[in-house]
Amino acid sequence: MAAISREEVAHLARLSRLAVTEEELDTFAGQLDVILQAVAQVGEVTAADIPPTSHSVPLTNVLRDDVVTPCLTPEEALSGAPDAEEQRFRVPRILDEDVAS
Amino acid sequence: MTTTLPAYDEVVARYEPVIGLETHVELGTNTKMFCGCPTDFGGEPNTRVCPVCLGLPGSLPVANKAAIEATIRIGLALNCSIAEWCRFARKNYFYPDMPKNFQISQYDEPLCVDGYLDVEVNGELVRIGIERVHLEEDTGKTLHVGGATGRIHGATESLVDYNRAGIPLVEIVTKPVPGTGALAPEVAKAYVAELRDVIRSLGVSDVRMEEGSLRCDVNTSLNLPGEEWGTRTETKNVNSLRSVERAVRSEILRQASVLDAGGRIFQETRHFQEDTGDTRPGRSKETATDYRYFPEPDLVPLAPDAVWVAELKAALPELPRLHRRRLQEQWGLSELDMQSVLNAGAVELIEQTIAAGATPAAARKWWLGELSRRANETGAELSDVGATPEQVAELQGLVDAGKLNDKLARTVLEGVVAGEGSPTEVMANRNLEVVSDTGALTAAVDEAIAANPGIADKIRSGKVAAAGALVGAVMKTTRGQADAKTVRELILERLSAQG
Amino acid sequence: MSDLTRMTATEIAGLVAGGETSAVEVTRAHLDRIAAVDDRVHAFLHVDSAGALAAARQVDDRRAAGEQLGPLAGVPVAVKDVLATKGVPTTVGSKILQGWRPPYDATIVQRLRAAGTVMLGKTNMDEFAMGSSTEYSAYGVTHNPWDLDRIPGGSGGGSAAALAAYEAPLAIGSDTGGSIRQPGAVTGTVGAKPTYGGTSRYGLVAFSSSLDTPGPCARTVLDAALLHEVIGGHDPRDSTSIPQPVPDVVAAAKLGATGDLTGVKLGIVSEFTGEGAEPGVLAAFRESVDALTKLGAEIVEVSCPNFKYALPAYYLIAPSECSSNLARFDGVRFGLRVGDDGNRSLEEVMSLTREAGFGPEVKRRIMIGTYALSSGYYDAYYGQAQKVRTLITRDFTAAFEQVDALISPTTPFVAFPIGARTSDPYQMYLADLFTIPTNLYGGPGISVPCGLSDGLPVGLQIMAPTMADDRMYRVAAALESVVGTFTPPAL
Known part of the structure; x- marks a missing residue:
């Protein structure tokens, strides 16, 4: 049985903001299926008492003093912008949908 | 729908x-x-x-x-x-x-x-x-x-x-x-x-x-x-x-x-x-x-x-609710009075005004009276009304020292709120200080007596209550900047001296 | 004077310091070499001739002014295009960053400049460091100087090929699952992945934050150690940077070069010498083991039973982190924007931009990562992978109670022909089979040339405990003292 369907891949592409083509969907669906079947092996590790590792460095409380450091100039900040207006980054209209805060 | x-x-x-x-x-x-x-x-x-x-x-x-x-x-x-x-x-x-x-x-x-x-x-x-x-x-x-x-x-x-x-x-x-x-x-x-x-x-x-x-x-x-x-x-x-x-x-x-x-x-x-x-x-x-x-x-x-965490906990300030309870006692306010202070958002302002030298009653009077009225009019937060606790305390100090009467103090406060400077500066710039120079005041009193011989006679004859009319005349010529009590004393003094 | 491009960094620095040549002369020689061969190798995405010569001139001026220069002053270095370089194009091998000139320098780039090294330019790589062959670069494949029809490894194929083609004596790479060590192995050069946190990631365009480790590439172990020392050490701008001095890797490399490994106990990872590796690779590895034994090392077999889960765990953790790290490439603040015709919504423009700007491998990993982090699958995929990470760390810890360092072949196979594995992504992933466990554990690993198989280089990997990077340099230098360095056929 396939680990992932073509529809699921299309959903993932939407979530990931990738306007994939129909042709790509066919290719990716097959490839992701192979990969996901292979990586599912991690499920064989079943012992419940294994803590997860998110960081390999044994550090905690790496904090910065609350001291101001130099900013970029607005010119530098906007230097890579595909489009700018009024010293702001310009973007096309945003769909009127709920935004998390 | x-x-x-x-x-x-x-x-x-x-x-x-x-x-x-x-x-x-x-x-x-x-x-x-x-x-x-x-x-x-x-x-x-x-x-x-x-x-x-x-x-x-x-x-x-x-x-x-x-x-x-x-x-x-x-x-x-x-x-x-x-x-x-x-x-x-x-x-x-x-x-x-x-x-x-x-x-x-x-x-x-x-x-x-x-x-x-x-x-x-x-x-x-x-x-x-x-x-x-x-x-x-x-x-x-x-x-x-x-x-x-x-x-x-x-x-x-x-x-x-x-x-x-x-x-x-x-x-x-x-x-x-x-x-x-x-x-x-x-x-x-x-x-x-x-x-x-x-x-x-x-x-x-x-x-x-x-x-x-x-x-x-x-x-x-x-x-x-x-x-x-x-x-x-x-x-x-x-x-x-x-x-x-x-x-x-x-x-x-x-x-x-x-x-x-x-x-x-x-x-x-x-x-x-x-x-x-x-x-x-x-x-x-x-x-x-x-x-x-x-x-x-x-x-x-x-x-x-x-x-x-213990260090941070030890350095926590008193919680507002408990702080308010303590202030209410210190200021001697009833539950209702304290509630009106709270509703006006004036607790800290009054506290700071007291810290700057005013009495609790005076501090409360200014913040809940004149300043709250102004805040309501302009739709501003009381803390943004334009006067600081220090300025309010200074204003009250001028009243206590006899340099301002209540009416003048309100005019000075207007100037402060309008950004004209400290109460002392506004008082000086607008020339609002109570006229205490007796020379000028005596002249104004004599002028009033001369202009109202009938009233002067009444007073001379012992109808002291009639002095009020002369006080009003003097206040008018001094544009309110005289202390009414002083004026009254001066009128009585001049008329008895003139005998 | 003999050919400056054939010299080691140590030799070049000595000549510059002694006034026998100038940094400008050294730089010119390398720029000439790049001009002569890079159209065939394609190691570089951007050659910064003007910047390099200006930096070289500065070194010469400082020397003339009597300043004390660092041990690598005047030595050219090629920088993988994954590091932000102020005012110099930084693409990460991706179309999505075409033309981007960062307004800041990565910490490592700052340190390279401060040390008086001369940055020649930026080297080719698999897009966003995702790949094992440099074939996934948006700007064309890099060719292995040993055989131009074969891959130079990846993702840091450009840096490794630049070394093997004598275009640069030093290079910087980044290693998330083997991207320094594997290209080192298949190009006959040295590549070291420092302890995670031992080199700053500030300014390294992130692929997988908990695994990415920048590190040195060179043609000799000592050169790699010298470069490691220059770029390593604590950086307050990287929260995961370890606030400890760099292990004394230079002294360790010098000690190793004496050829004495008496008292050193090495463990062969038994899981990595089985059927997963090519016979030619295993043969070269076995010969090296014999050589190490002759140098006095005690060699034992060590089993790391959980290493078999490393590859699947890696291909969950890295894509998960990358799906989030790469979200910022949306055509708003920098880089490519596609389809903004005045009618389309931002969401559409973002999707078209990312579709056009990312290559297929990047898209695959973003989607896998998005899948693995989704609420219904998190525990089964990402959560399980994090547990595997714990188990692999336990395997390493247990092994290092028995031995000083672990050894294995660096890669299961030698450089494969261009195009051989691109149609099957998972076959490509296998190239990193032996290098990935180290990344999951966070310890250091180095690949050092150990022989040839059918005329193509084979690398030996040495893995050490975290912050014991010096150990692997000692062993690597000792092996190098016996097997020597490897020179590809003339281009």
């Missing part, structure tokens, strides 16, 4: 509301949460940004110690447990005001958990449970261009300024609050007000709702007595204390009308409308958002040790 809303009293007699509040507080640290850019309000767009808060490729966050401490202090003031170990997490969603298209936040491991805040409503204490207090970063600001009203709907493009992006935000989430019945709207308002006071007393934020440094989302649900809690809605865009109360009230009424009509409440986000006082649905999403939280790999865990 218009439906007639049922009466509030009738609704809360039948349904039990459950409320919950999520509050975001922008911390007043010098720098942002994860970089050294300044946090000051205002500023030209994109002038307080660096590779980190712009989310440029390759940049990395480093957490601000002051923000962590401020959050722990808030947690402690809200009687929370401070996590011995916790992590930041990434909340993933695409939105252009979020430079990285994920927000560094906290998910299942908040810094502070399980506390409470006691608030007073109608003289009764209500304990609001605190679910969690966590730290995250703010977003940038988006300007919508081309739409009719600067709103997102109908806009043709948007412009983004990242000055605010990365400013530390503390999120405070209450546990659900059942059992407040008809008082639910007031409890919600009292909670936010109390929370604001607590945070202000800690000195970690200026907590101004109108400037967005304190933002509130209100959850509301209704259930029939004895039944399970209903489906809750989340109301956003609640930007003042008054709106908190109105939003809960209007949502209770709306939900009741839906339920009465046999309808269902959907879990949704609604927006409070300041103008109409009701809530409107946001555009509902096709699917629930999956933020794909996972531990932020660019930051290491936080593990506040017990000594650090």
Whole structure:
């Protein structure tokens, strides 16, 4: 049985903001299926008492003093912008949908 | 669709509301949460940004110690447990005001958990449970261009300024609050007000709702007595204390009308409308958002040790509620008088005015009288009315020293509020000081006697009460700048001397 | 003077310091070499001739002014295009960053400049460091100087090929699952992945934050150690940077070069010498083991039973982190924007931009990562992978109670022909089979040339405990003292 369907891949592409083509969907669906079947092996590790590792460095409380450091100039900040207006980054209209805060 | 809303009293007699509040507080640290850019309000767009808060490729966050401490202090003031170990997490969603298209936040491991805040409503204490207090970063600001009203709907493009992006935000989430019945709207308002006071007393934020440094989302649900809690809605865009109360009230009424009509409440986000006082649905999403939280790999865990937390706890100020109790006693105020001080938002101002030398009665008189009236007229917060506690104390000092009478003092205060300088300066510049130079005053008195021989005769004949008319004449020529008592004494003295 | 491009960094620095040549002369020689061969190798995406010569002139001026120069002053270095370089194009091998000139320098780039090294330019790589062959670069494949029809490894194929083609004596790479060590192995050069946190990631365009480790590439072990020392050490701008001094890797390399490994106990990872590796690779590895034994090392077999889960765990953790790290490439603040015709919404423009800007491998990993982090699958995929990470760390810890360092072949196979594995992504993933466990554990690993198989280089990997990077340099230098360095056929 396939680990992932073509529809699921299309959903993932939407979530990931990738306007994939129909042709790509066919290719990716097959490839992701192979990969996901292979990586599912991690499920064989079943012992419940294994803590997860998110960081390999044994550090905690790496904090910065609350001291101001130099900013970029607005010119530098906007230097890579595909489009700018009024010293702001310009973007096309945003769909009127709920935004998390 | 218009439906007639049922009466509030009738609704809360039948349904039990459950409320919950999520509050975001922008911390007043010098720098942002994860970089050294300044946090000051205002500023030209994109002038307080660096590779980190712009989310440029390759940049990395480093957490601000002051923000962590401020959050722990808030947690402690809200009687929370401070996590011995916790992590930041990434909340993933695409939105252009979020430079990285994920927000560094906290998910299942908040810094502070399980506390409470006691608030007073109608003289009764209500304990609001605190679910969690966590730290995250703010977003940038988006300007919508081309739409009719600067709103997102109908806009043709948007412009983004990242000055605010990365400013530390503390999120405070209450546990659900059942059992407040008809008082639910007031409890919600009292909670936010109390929370604001607590945070202000800690000195970690200026907590101004109108400037967005304190933002509130209100959850509301209704259930029939004895039944399970209903489906809750989340109301956003609640930007003042008054709106908190109105939003809960209007949502209770709306939900009741839906339920009465046999309808269902959907879990949704609604927006409070300041103008109409009701809530409107946001555009509902096709699917629930999956933020794909996972531990932020660019930051290491936080593990506040017990000594650090104990130090922060020892340095906490007195809680506002207890502080107020103490002040009420010190100032000798009745419950009712104290309530009017609280309602006016004048506690700190009066306290500071007293500290600057005024008596409690005088301080209260100015702030609750003349200045409150002005604040009401202009719609400003009392603290923004234009006079400082120090200036009020100085003004009262001038009255006490006999340099100003009550009427002149009010005129001086007008000048102070108008930005003309300190009370002493305004008094001098406007030439408002009480005329105490007896030479000039004697001349004015003699002039009045000469101009009113009939009245003068009456006084000479022992009808001392008639002196009032001459006092009025003198006050008129000195444009009110004389001390009436002095004038009266002088008139009597001149007439008896003239014999 | 003999050909400056054939010299080691140590030799060049000595000549510059002694006034026998100038940094400008050295730089010119390398720029000439790049001009002569790079159209065939394609190691570089951007050659910064003007910047390099200016930096070289500065070194010469400082020397003339009597300043004390660092041990690598005047030595050219090629920098993988994954590091932000102020004002110099930085593409990460992706179309989505075409033309981007960062307004800041990565910490490592700052340190390279401060040390007086001369940055020649930016080297080719698999897009966003995702790949094992450099075939996934948006700007064309890099060719292995040993056989131009074969891959130079990846993702840091450009840096490794630049070394093997004598275009640069030193290079910087980044290693998330083997991207320094594997290209080193298949090009006959030295590549070291430092302890995670031992080198700063500030300015390294992130692929997988909890695994990415920048590190040195060179033609000799000592040169790699010298470069490691220059770029390593604590950086307050990287929260995961370890606040400790760099292990004394230079002294260790010098000690190793004496050819004495008496008292050193090495463990062969038994899981990595089985059927997963090519016979030619295993043969070269076995010969090296004999050589190490002759140098006095005690060699034992060590089993690391959980290493078999490393590859699947890696291909969950790295894509998960990358799906989030790469979200910022949306055409708003920098880089490519596609489809903004005045009608389309931002969401559409973002999706078209990312569709056009990312290559297929990047898209695959973003989607896998998005899947693995989704609420319904998190526990089964990402959560399980994090547990595997714990188990692999336990395997390493247990092994290092028995031995000083672990050894294995660096890669299961020698450089394969261009195009041989692109149609089957998972076959490509296998190239990193032996290098990935180290990344999951966070310890250091180095690949050092150990022989040839059918005329193509084979690398031996040495893995050490975290912050014991010096140990692997000692062993690597000792092996190098016996097997020597390897020179590809003339281009």
